[in-house]
């Protein structure tokens with residue numbers, strides 16, 4: 001039981017560190033004037049290109065514009081939350 005709590009705590013710390021790393025990386029790219037690093041290197045849009053603009057549009061309640069930038073922008077929410085719940089469910093089943 002105690003080991004599970006340590007695992008969950010470790011996962012929380014890793015999740016927070018990941019979010020901070022993404023924010024710092026995004027900020028650095030934004031400050032340097034880059035967009036997507038994959039598009040910068042290859043010249044080809046990646047699967048995530050337009051996701052940031054889509055969420056920015058969504059936060060302004062411009063849903064149609066958000067779909068224009070990336071039609072699967074809402075999927076990220078399901079993916080992230082689904083992963084969290086599935087991980088918690090598995091951890092509960094183990095113990």
Ligand SMILES: [Zn+2]
Nearest residue numbers: 036046048049
């Ligand atoms: Zn991209």
